[in-house]
Structure formats: C-alpha cells, structure tokens
Amino acid sequence: MAFRAGVITFPGSNCDRDMAVALEAVSGQPALRIWHGDADLPAGLDLIALPGGFSYGDYLRSGAMAAMSPIMRAVVAAAERGVPVLGVCNGFQVLTEARLLPGALMRNAGQRFICRTVALTVENTNSLFTSGFTPGESLRIPVAHHDGNFFADNDTLDRLEGEGLIAFRYAEACNGSARDIAGVLSANGRVLGMMPHPERAIEPAAVSELGGADGRRLFENILAALASA
Numbered sequence: 001m002a003f004r005a006g007v008i009t010f011p012g013s014n015c016d017r018d019m020a021v022a023l024e025a026v027s028g029q030p031a032l033r034i035w036h037g038d039a040d041l042p043a044g045l046d047l048i049a050l051p052g053g054f055s056y057g058d059y060l061r062s063g064a065m066a067a068m069s070p071i072m073r074a075v076v077a078a079a080e081r082g083v084p085v086l087g088v089c090n091g092f093q094v095l096t097e098a099r100l101l102p103g104a105l106m107r108n109a110g111q112r113f114i115c116r117t118v119a120l121t122v123e124n125t126n127s128l129f130t131s132g133f134t135p136g137e138s139l140r141i142p143v144a145h146h147d148g149n150f151f152a153d154n155d156t157l158d159r160l161e162g163e164g165l166i167a168f169r170y171a172e173a174c175n176g177s178a179r180d181i182a183g184v185l186s187a188n189g190r191v192l193g194m195m196p197h198p199e200r201a202i203e204p205a206a207v208s209e210l211g212g213a214d215g216r217r218l219f220e221n222i223l224a225a226l227a228s229a
C-alpha cells in the first residue's frame with residue numbers, strides 16, 4: 001500500500017529522526033521530512049507526525065511557540081479535513097497548544113524529568129491508531145518528559161471518558177496526569193496525542209527497560225486502518 005507520511009521538525013525537535021525511522025521501518029516507504037517554517041504541507045499526506053523534543057527550548061510553555069509555527073496552520077487545516085495527525089510527547093504538547101486536542105500538559109507532579117518504560121492500559125480500540133489493540137490490554141512504552149502532567153477541567157475529562165476519547169492511561173500513577181491519562185483522541189478519532197514514545201519501541205530485539213516492540217503495533221494499526229479504509 002502506498003503510504004505517505006510527513007514528519008514535522010521544529011527548532012529543538014530531537015525525536016523527528018526516530019519517528020521517521022519508525023514510520024519507514026513499518027511501512028517500507030520513505031517518510032517526508034517537513035520544516036516547521038514551511039507554509040504548506042506536501043500534497044496527499046496519509047499521516048502527519050509531530051515528534052518529541054524541546055521545540056523552542058520549552059520556553060514559555062512546552063509546545064506553545066511551536067504551535068505558532070507557520071506549518072501549524074496547514075496542519076490544523078489538514079486535521080480539519082480528516083488527515084490523521086499523531087503527536088508524541090512534545091508533539092502532544094503542540095497539539096494541545098494548537099487546540100487540536102483539549103487540555104494542557106503541565107509540569108510533572110514531583111517536578112522531575114521522568115525517563116523510563118511504563119505500562120499503559122489501552123482504553124480505546126476503535127480509532128485508526130488503536131484498532132489492533134484489545135480493550136484493557138497492557139503495553140510497555142518509554143516516557144521521557146518533564147511536562148507530561150495532563151490537565152483538563154472535570155467537564156472535559158467526563159466528556160473525553162464518555163465519548164471514549166481516552167486512548168491510553170498509565171497503569172500506575174506516573175506524572176500526576178488527571179485520571180492517569182497518557183493519550184487522548186480528537187472527537188473524530190483522527191488526531192492522537194500521547195506522552196509515551198511508540199517510536200522508541202519498535203524492535204523486539206531490544207526488549208528491555210529501554211525498548212520493546214509494543215510501539216510498533218501502533219504504527220501497524222495506522223497502516224492496517226488506512227489499507228482497509
């Protein structure tokens with residue numbers, strides 16, 4: 001299947017290459033690399049990925065300045081047309097700042113940078129990112145962040161839960177996130193933001209505290225869903 005994915009690089013992104021490598025490993029096709037200062041996206045993208053890192057040095061708030069980058073107008077317009085968007089870690093922060101996803105990512109409870117592999121519980125299994133998982137399944141995926149503490153008001157949290165838009169929760173409290181939320185979907189299920197890094201867990205040979213292959217399944221889910229669409 002032809003699969004055209006684009007990875008955006010902001011000044012300070014540091015997981016953009018890992019994201020491109022993961023997409024290429026799973027799809028067998030090159031991922032397009034897109035600079036944040038571009039005004040337009042390449043035509044015909046099947047997926048837009050916003051990678052992890054420290055865009056603009058995390059000044060002001062993580063993701064706040066990147067959300068103002070020229071390319072984000074095109075990303076918002078593409079998301080509104082239904083183009084799938086995946087934001088990982090700093091990418092999730094950018095998506096909330098751009099209001100493509102509700103809530104905000106605040107400083108971790110405990111104030112420390114957290115870098116370890118965590119257990120996630122799969123909550124949603126009917127989006128293009130999650131349809132290959134089973135409800136309640138446990139995944140092991142690394143986190144690496146200081147601003148992963150998901151906040152939203154209780155009405156928003158109730159709505160997200162009621163509409164099945166929580167993609168993943170931390171199996172154990174991780175960073176203070178409201179209701180242990182690790183990943184959320186947009187109302188149409190085509191934008192996913194998550195703090196854990198699936199692109200760091202794509203190789204079974206690396207099964208250890210540092211890796212595993214559970215992240216690979218998320219990328220496989222996307223390809224399978226697009227192929228059957």
Ligand SMILES: NC(=O)CC[C@H](N)C(=O)O
Nearest residue numbers: 052053089090145146147
């Ligand atoms: N790995 C990352 O993307 C880090 C995200 C963000 N800058 C933070 O530390 O919270």
